[in-house]
Amino acid sequence: MTLIHLAAAAAGYSTPAPYRVLTKTGYFVGLSGAIGATATYAASVRPALGGAGARSEDAEVIRRRAAGYLAWAGAVLLVAGYFQLAARLARAGDGMPFGDALAPGRIADYLLAPAGKGAWIAQGTVYLVQNAVLLLAALALMALFLPKARRHTDALARTALPLTLAVTLIGAVPVTAPKDADKVLDLVFGQVHIIGGVIWIGGLAFLAALATSRGRLGQDAGALWSDVWRRFSLVALVCVGSVFTSGLWMSWKHVGAVSQLWTTTYGLVLLLKIVLVLGMVAAGAVNQFWLMPRIAQARLVDDRASLAHLALRHFPKVVWGEVALGAAVLGVVPFLGGSARSEAGSDAAVSSGSVFAVGAFLVLTLVASLYMTVRTSDALARRATPAAG
Structure with a gap:
C-alpha cells in the first residue's frame, strides 16, 4: 500500500483513546463472562448435571466450580460497567478527562441530566436504568460467593440470565x-451481534475453566462432559449463525466495496476481526467434525478411558485456542470506529428490495450450511461406531 493510500485510509478515522480501548474491551469481557456463563450454564451445564449418567459427586464438583465462576463474573461485570459508564461521561458533550469522569458526583449529574431537544427520554436516564439492572445482575451473581447461596446456584443463574441480557x-x-427502517435494523442487528458473540466467547471461556476441575472428577465424568460439549455445540452453532447474519448487515452498512477492506483503516481492522472469527469457526469445526464423532463413538462402545481423554483433555485444549482468539476479537472491537465508506468517500448504504433479497439468500445458505454441519457430524459418528466394533 502506498503512502497516498495510507493517508486516504487514515482520513476520517480516529484512533480511540487508550481509556476507551480498555473500558470498551473490559465491558465486553464483563458481558461475555456474565451473559456467556449464565446462558451456557442454563443451556448446557445444568441439564447435563441433571442427566441420568451424571454421578452426584461429579455434578457437585462442577456445580461448585460453576458457582465460583459465576460469582467472579458478577464482580467483573460490576467493575467493568462502572468504568464503561465513566467512559461514556468522558465522551459526552464537550468531553472531560477520564479521571474526572470517574467521580461519583459527576456520574450522578450525568445520569440525572434532563433530556435534550427532540429526545423522548434523556440519555442519562437510559444509562441509569441500564446500570441499575446491571447492579441487580451483578449482585445476583456475586451472592454465589456465599456458601449458603450456592445451594441455590440454579435459581440465581436463572435470575441473572435475563438481567444480564437486559443490560x-x-x-x-x-x-x-x-429516522428510517435501516436505523431500526442497525439497532436490532447490533444487539444480535453482541449477544451472539458474548454467549459464544463467554460460553467457551466458562466451559474451558470448568474443565480444569477434571482432577477432582471420577472415572465416569467423561460421559457427563460429552453431554455438556454436545449441548454447547448446538448453542455455539446458533451463535455463529447470529454473528454471521448480523455481521453481513453491519459489514454492508460500513464497507462499500471489497477493496475498502485493505484501503481503509476501518476495513483493515474489520478484516483482522473477520480472520480471528474465522479462526474460531475453524477450531469449532475441528471439534464438530473430528472430536464430537469420536466422543460419540467412545460413548456408544463404552470406552470410558477414551471418552474421558477426549472430553476432558483433548476437547478443552481446542476450546482454549478458541478462547484466545475470542479474547483477541474483544481487543479489536474498540478500534472499529467510523466507517470504511466515509473514509473512502463512498455513498452511505441504503437498503432496497434487491439488498434484502441477496441478504435473504445468504442467510438461507448459512442456515443450510449449519444444518448440514450437524447432520455431517452425526453421520461421522454413526459411521465410526461399527468400525470400532
Missing part, C-alpha cells in the same frame, strides 16, 4: 425516534 438491550434504546 445490553437497555443500553441500545434510542433517545430519539429512528
Whole structure:
C-alpha cells in the first residue's frame, strides 16, 4: 500500500483513546463472562448435571466450580460497567478527562441530566436504568460467593440470565425516534451481534475453566462432559449463525466495496476481526467434525478411558485456542470506529428490495450450511461406531 493510500485510509478515522480501548474491551469481557456463563450454564451445564449418567459427586464438583465462576463474573461485570459508564461521561458533550469522569458526583449529574431537544427520554436516564439492572445482575451473581447461596446456584443463574441480557438491550434504546427502517435494523442487528458473540466467547471461556476441575472428577465424568460439549455445540452453532447474519448487515452498512477492506483503516481492522472469527469457526469445526464423532463413538462402545481423554483433555485444549482468539476479537472491537465508506468517500448504504433479497439468500445458505454441519457430524459418528466394533 502506498503512502497516498495510507493517508486516504487514515482520513476520517480516529484512533480511540487508550481509556476507551480498555473500558470498551473490559465491558465486553464483563458481558461475555456474565451473559456467556449464565446462558451456557442454563443451556448446557445444568441439564447435563441433571442427566441420568451424571454421578452426584461429579455434578457437585462442577456445580461448585460453576458457582465460583459465576460469582467472579458478577464482580467483573460490576467493575467493568462502572468504568464503561465513566467512559461514556468522558465522551459526552464537550468531553472531560477520564479521571474526572470517574467521580461519583459527576456520574450522578450525568445520569440525572434532563433530556435534550427532540429526545423522548434523556440519555442519562437510559444509562441509569441500564446500570441499575446491571447492579441487580451483578449482585445476583456475586451472592454465589456465599456458601449458603450456592445451594441455590440454579435459581440465581436463572435470575441473572435475563438481567444480564437486559443490560445490553437497555443500553441500545434510542433517545430519539429512528429516522428510517435501516436505523431500526442497525439497532436490532447490533444487539444480535453482541449477544451472539458474548454467549459464544463467554460460553467457551466458562466451559474451558470448568474443565480444569477434571482432577477432582471420577472415572465416569467423561460421559457427563460429552453431554455438556454436545449441548454447547448446538448453542455455539446458533451463535455463529447470529454473528454471521448480523455481521453481513453491519459489514454492508460500513464497507462499500471489497477493496475498502485493505484501503481503509476501518476495513483493515474489520478484516483482522473477520480472520480471528474465522479462526474460531475453524477450531469449532475441528471439534464438530473430528472430536464430537469420536466422543460419540467412545460413548456408544463404552470406552470410558477414551471418552474421558477426549472430553476432558483433548476437547478443552481446542476450546482454549478458541478462547484466545475470542479474547483477541474483544481487543479489536474498540478500534472499529467510523466507517470504511466515509473514509473512502463512498455513498452511505441504503437498503432496497434487491439488498434484502441477496441478504435473504445468504442467510438461507448459512442456515443450510449449519444444518448440514450437524447432520455431517452425526453421520461421522454413526459411521465410526461399527468400525470400532
